[in-house]
């Protein structure tokens with residue numbers, strides 16, 4: 522029986538290596554011994570692989586599974602909606618779940634956000650937001666505005682326009698050049714005066730939109746001052762630039778508030794949301810527009826927003842997302858993110874003291890925390906390429922029951938349902954991971 526089971530696992534791994542194209546990773550690396558995990562089941566903050574090893578899902582999938590794994594309620598909602606009505610043409614009709622979800626989003630988002638354009642992924646939400654911004658200017662008779670500003674280090678997705686506004690080392694754009702004309706990189710995620718300078722240099726009358734994550738994970742989860750976002754809001758108002766807040770990761774409680782823009786008291790013109798909108802129980806995302814933006818699409822047929830998607834506002838995804846938002850609200854998960862996030866942050870500071878030779882910084886907000894490592898903190902020495910710190914840290918994390926992106930930065934973003942004991946379990950495991958990293962590099 523044991524052999525049969527083992528053969529079954531091997532068969533899955535072999536067929537995965539032959540037929541499945543796993544995103545972003547070098548497939549050859551996966552054929553190395555035990556490199557490929559086949560995830561089989563999940564419960565709460567835990568995932569189990571096909572070899573029955575249990576891990577803490579320390580990045581909530583990809584900042585997705587807010588309500589935790591194994592929620593029967595969401596499966597039931599999907600099943601009920603599929604039985605009642607699985608699909609209706611989204612280019613012509615509304616459905617009840619789509620109306621209910623759009624209404625809820627208008628209620629919980631920052632003031633002024635009124636209308637939801639539903640799509641299937643964060644990239645498509647960014648794509649839709651950029652189309653909205655450009656066509657909004659066009660509808661007002663201003664076709665000179667075409668540039669889109671985004672910040673160094675930013676990540677906004679993989680469709681063409683979204684890729685164009687990425688400026689992250691995480692993505693090599695070279696094979697796809699040239700990018701969308703007018704995708705302009707701005708410096709600095711913490712000082713608005715640099716962005717002000719780029720706006721002036723690029724001629725404000727040519728700039729359609731500015732897009733940024735309120736608190737950027739791609740840039741290392743540094744939290745800007747309120748004055749940063751307030752100044753950006755002023756600059757966008759002054760120069761009639763559409764301000765797009767990309768809340769694809771930040772949204773729905775990840776930072777300890779429903780939306781990260783609430784930390785700064787700023788309302789964007791458009792907000793992009795995805796991931797925790799459904800906690801991953803069904804694919805759905807949205808570009809959420811303020812009244813100011815959606816009003817710009819009123820009038821004759823030529824003013825209607827160009828471009829739709831067959832799966833946009835899918836009734837099953839909308840029903841699941843609404844039930845997911847109910848769980849987040851009813852179980853106080855946003856408050857838990859703030860509370861347990863602060864607790865984890867305080868424990869990470871203790872961890873830094875214990876491992877002060879390699880931990881250079883710990884920071885974050887809510888359940889979006891980061892631990893930064895250096896080869897030698899005192900000497901300010903970074904890891905070298907041949908240190909293969911990514912491999913060393915990831916393996917040490919796996920060996921200690923943690924699944925997350927590991928490397929010189931360790932992401933700590935568990936599901937928002939996490940409790941105190943589980944938070945302690947994470948910190949204890951990280952302690953072991955750091956011991957291993959220290960001994961691997963002969964630091965003691």
Ligand SMILES: Cc1ncc(COP(=O)(O)O)c(C=O)c1O
Nearest residue numbers: 642643644676677678767769770
């Ligand atoms: C800030 C941000 N925007 C957009 C995206 C793209 O989302 P998706 O992968 O769902 O297309 C991501 C993905 O991680 C993201 O982090």
